[in-house]
Amino acid sequence: MSAMRVDAKVVMLGKESVGKTSLVERYVHHRFLVGPYQNTIGAAFVAKPIQVAEKVITLGIWDTAGSERYEAMSRIYYRGARAAIVCYDLTDSSSFQRAKFWVNELQNCEEHCKIYLCGTKNDLIEADRSLRQIDYHDAQDFAEEIGAQHFETSSKTGRNVATLITFFLLFSILKTRDCFFFVSSEEAGVDLGQKKDSFFYSCCHNN
């Protein structure tokens, strides 16, 4: 197997069953765990090359699912990560506390890691508003306080999933430029490549 170049490492953090794996699945394979999809051992790491403008960027996405009870285990995954997607479940207030824990942890240990706060399972809220336990504005305030981007996503419907990563990509390409450029180039339309251009790998020599 070749030594594949990974341009940026992204780590998924959050309490168990907030939907980290679904988010990765949604983004990488454009699906929400349906149909026969077997033997994912080895999917702890997923590489996804994406074309943005003329550049191809390979994202290495590390999923910490299954080892949430072992903080130290997640630490070996986020070491050297360029970005962290910290997930919480919009219908579970304790998951938001856990998200705060990880944000704190990242700020202490990985200063250069850009944080994306991501409220998951938005589709549940849309079906029944009373399920919401985390107020949008509270989360937004928290995000501003820590200087993070904040999104509410649904892996089931795909809402905001692409946007989340788009922001991340723009950040990694244009990290030297200012914020305005960010937004304007997003409006200019970024080809996120809905093509078949992803693949599974469990390896990553560059990390």
Next chain:
Amino acid sequence: MKQFLSDRVIKAARSVYSIMTERNPDLIRDRKHHLKTHRQCCSGKELVDWLMKQNECLQSRSQAVGMWQVLVDEGVLVHVKQELNFHDKDAQFYRFQDSEFGLNHTSNEKDSEDELHEALSLLSQLGPDALLTMILRKCPSQRSPEDIEVIYEELLHVKAAAHLSSSVRKELAAVLVFESHSKAGTVLFSQGDKGTSWYIIWKGSVNVITHGKGLVTTLHEGEDFGQLALLNDAPRAATIILREDNCHFLRVDKQDFIRILKDVEANTVRLEEHGKTVLVLEKSVISVPRVRVPWPGRRYTVMSGSPEKILEHLLETVKLDSNGNDPTDPCVSDFLLTHRVFMPSSQLCAALLHQYPLMRMETGSEQEKDAYAFNSKQKVVKLVGQWVALYSHLLKEDPAALDFLEVQKEVAADYRLSSILKEQFRERRRAKMPDNKPLSLMLPVNSSVQDVMSALVKPVGDHVLVKMNSAGAQLKLDACGVYTALGLNERLFICTSSEVEQLRPLRDQQGPERGTADLIEQMSSKDLAIELTNYDWELFNAMHEVELIYYIFGRHKFPGAITANLERFVRHFNEVQHWVVTELCLCEDLVKRAVLLKKFIKIASVLKEQKNLNLFFAVMFGLSNSAVQRLYKTWERIPSKTKRIYCTYERLMDPSRNHRAYRLAVAKLSPPYTPFMPLLLKDMTFIHEGNPNYTDKLVNFEKMRMLAKTVKIVRGCRSQPYGNSDFPLPKMSETSSSFRPDSEHAFPLRTPSNVRHYIQNLKVIDNQRKLTQLSRTMEC
């Protein structure tokens, strides 16, 4: 980038070569074979032997072969007959291209040891890939069962093969051919050609071009092409052109493709009842000839089915002629381990009873009828026997199961039900009143919030039960299983809802203020490690296999189920890990701290020797904590030999390629050993999250089998009692600890029971922020 890697390999080759010529110059000499003399070369076997000697962390010869293969691929090491594969054989000779690559430039003496170390680490990193490519290059008929296993595992990660069942992948592993092309623009085949093979892209990418439309799409690593022409026996529908230099493909030729893949459906048997599929079986193909098959003849494995139908099928396959110790069909134990996911006990019992009277033939003589009925009954009884043996006292919690077993007792009087009468597990629970008076009470381990509250205050009224961690964060409580939901240094508080805001964590939750370095100093690393392992092993053994299943699916989905033992085991890992950080961060004296650090590395090393990988990682995680890593002054004082050992261990923690380093290391271990639990749980989580429980409304039994397989790893680990095999683990005796001249710091007062007491009552700080602060105050 590639050039850069090349340079590093050549540099590595240089230092390996210089050490080799210095230490064992006789390895390179003239060799005679079949009347021919080969000048100045080494034998493959000797090279492997030598490398194994240099690097004690190499687990197998194949790893060493991989490392030499890296040099062969690079052209630094060349077979005397220019063969491309490195062979671990006496009569295969290799020559270093010393003049071409300037291997004779020796660096100065002092650095060479470090350089060798670095070189070996680079080679061992690149080795697995080189080995894999080498195996793929071999002619399929020459692949050994181990080779096929390596390819098979690799196929798990290839997208094009991911949807195939394991038996199909195993067959593919045996026939895949490696094909590489060096130049971009090379045409692999053209539109209209006869289709001869199916391709998977291993490395690189290709363009797909058709007449008229031009470039249709680009395919990348892990994707496949060319199957259409094979399936339809039609000409190629497109032209495939290499998009970049140096592309590698895995090729399956038509004949094999037709045999394996086109017949996937033919290998599948669907049983229908009332127009609906109720059971899907797949023919298992045993492609590795040397594997002894305990069930001769054609065999089908259950892929999916309705719960009742799966049970019926399994009962049909139960073997009776054995004495009970036979290797039972793994399918049966897979079923028993996972049945609660898709078939609650009540449903299982009903189905078993249903099987019981129903099994009567309509025709035949009385004698035949009786024989058949007796046979069928025996099968049910045997299955129930295994069920009881597996769940033992857990069934006591299950009224449906108990009722059923009462019935069974009458028909099968030989059941030893005594095992289910084991005492119910109880745990001490502590809850605090707002005035912070600790309260202790004994409640069953699966008590719900309601149970705890009504045991404490009557009436419950306005009171709430709150869980709080050491940082003061209040956490949500699951409705059931209060005890197991408590993490390290977390406590329960009970108060009225208006008092919740005033709750503060207790002092003992914050962890100790003073370290116990002086105490640790008096105990030997070995004694500490022994007691750590004894305790860990005890916790590991207390865990029931099905707890893993409950834990992965979520305990709340199984009424009455407990995962307390597993969670306690998990908590112990975190405790040990924090213990290491806490002690180091509380030891203010630099010299003492360095001694302590060295001691922890030593403890890790003993734990590894004891095959306790779980705690080995716990200690290593503790040492790799940022609060410890930043203590530069302390690390500086560690002897370089110890530091090197630490670095070797650190490589085992490397998560790349899905923790390949660890997986390779553990593959060679024989029981008893304690696996690195977080990874096991992670694997199970991925199996669970990646696969639906039902496919087409039938139980996805392949998923259940995959889960059970992981559970059986734990079973394997525990299949031997600890301490009586090749690693004799002496219970520390008073005499041995006081008269051990070589043991470091052994102190007569430190009796085994003292060490045990210390280990089982570790006080730790779990608040990372606090640990970092402490670390900063000591070394800023």
